Amino acid sequence: MTDKLVALVPAAGIGKRMGAGKPKQYLQLTDNAILGETLARLLAMEVISEVVVALAEDDPYFAELPQAQHPRLRTVIGGEERADSVLACLNAVNPDIAPWVLVHDAARPLITEADVNQLVAKAKAGQGAILALPVVDTVKWSADGHSIEETVPRQHLWRALTPQCFPTALLRQALGEALSEGASITDEASAVERLGLAVTLVKGRSDNLKITEPADLPLARWLLSQQE
Ligand SMILES: Nc1ccn([C@@H]2O[C@H](COP(=O)(O)OP(=O)(O)OP(=O)(O)O)[C@@H](O)[C@H]2O)c(=O)n1
Numbered sequence: 001m002t003d004k005l006v007a008l009v010p011a012a013g014i015g016k017r018m019g020a021g022k023p024k025q026y027l028q029l030t031d032n033a034i035l036g037e038t039l040a041r042l043l044a045m046e047v048i049s050e051v052v053v054a055l056a057e058d059d060p061y062f063a064e065l066p067q068a069q070h071p072r073l074r075t076v077i078g079g080e081e082r083a084d085s086v087l088a089c090l091n092a093v094n095p096d097i098a099p100w101v102l103v104h105d106a107a108r109p110l111i112t113e114a115d116v117n118q119l120v121a122k123a124k125a126g127q128g129a130i131l132a133l134p135v136v137d138t139v140k141w142s143a144d145g146h147s148i149e150e151t152v153p154r155q156h157l158w159r160a161l162t163p164q165c166f167p168t169a170l171l172r173q174a175l176g177e178a179l180s181e182g183a184s185i186t187d188e189a190s191a192v193e194r195l196g197l198a199v200t201l202v203k204g205r206s207d208n209l210k211i212t213e214p215a216d217l218p219l220a221r222w223l224l225s226q227q228e
């Protein structure tokens, strides 16, 4: 029997940078909200057996999504930061039944099955992997956000995307330790890196956008129309 791969979706953020009247994951993308589109894609993937979604405690919107009652979907209450929400999802997964998890932002609805399959294969060949993209722009360092201190060589720089795929028990240990030590953790790999383990970079697609600011929403709709 193939091991179960569970997708964990942190969706408990408030979308401050989007500045909409509701958390950005509930903004309309197509005929579905951003989170609904992300969940529909993950649930349709062969490799994913179950999806665990972290929601804000008083979330009034989730129940309205077409995927809300899906039999292979469970919800948990998220936390203060993204990493707390991911840990809440992890605590709902039995590592003996699902030895590997895939963490994916609710705000990245353009994820493709081909990218997920490539990521999972590379992750399982080692200790975990993430989708990422090499930095293509010239990079500047500024202390005050106004003037440039220096130009940073970009040769070794990558932008981390999601999904990120790790052994369930390892990721729970890594995130638990990092959070209890007060580390700032903005993705799963950074928690695993702290343990001195090698995480594999898998080149992803540039349209795997994290919808963050208002201009990202029409861009995501257009990218979606190009994928279909
Ligand atoms: N306490 C939090 C914070 C974020 N997230 C989720 O983590 C993902 C990536 O975070 P981001 O895109 O930064 O979303 P927000 O935190 O909502 O945005 P902002 O930083 O602008 O408030 C999102 O799917 C978001 O819902 C979460 O589950 N729990």
Ligand SMILES: C[C@](O)(CO)[C@H](O)COP(=O)(O)O
Pocket (backbone or CB within 6 Å): 082, 105, 159, 160, 161, 162, 186, 187, 188, 210
């Ligand atoms: C995990 C992530 O999507 C990788 O790019 C990102 O770090 C999460 O975004 P946040 O703004 O730091 O929550």
